[in-house]
Amino acid sequence: MVSIGSHSLGEAEKVLMSEVSVNIKAFSAPEVMGTGKLRLLVADLDSARAALKAAKIKFGEEIALLLSLENKPGALMKVADTLMKSRINIKCGYCTPSREGKRAIVVLTVSNTDKALAILRNQSLDEF
Template sequence: GKVRLIVEDLDRARDALRAARIRFSEEEALLFSAEHRPGALAEITEKLAQAKVNIKYAYATTIPGATRATVIMAVSNIEKALAAIGR
């Protein structure tokens, strides 16, 4: 199995995983907020497609009543992705 962690302190996370003798790998991902409305994620992914940026995986979440969603996305080229979505 695989568990993906988004951590605030990368060095502490590495140290804890090593101390527990847990094998791990690292991968950069984008973390951004998006409008919480139908079609918002489709608009973002269309911009990425036009920039020829592949999405490896993505997660999005929100809470009831929120106007913004939190999105985590691993992509083939972070710099191109940031430029494409205007971040």
């Protein structure tokens, strides 16, 4: 996942979408007290990184979890509860239904990615 500060949002979008054709799989652009931060889940991190560096746009990177859950009430809560019981904090998250609507696609950044992956790999996400 690539994170970009608010002062560079428009320029980053131009660079990634039109100049190098980086496929953006998901994004979040929340505003907090007049300041925004663009979070992008990109298909090709190396291309995105190179394009942003070439354009001299400051950015950060962090690992994101991409989950596919049943699109039903309580599915995300069960994931959050599992992480909480393992003392893993959710730092950021967003989701959308899948194309057919039966699944929910969830993007999370967490306080301990390795531990979260180990815990979630040992469970069927359909159980959530």
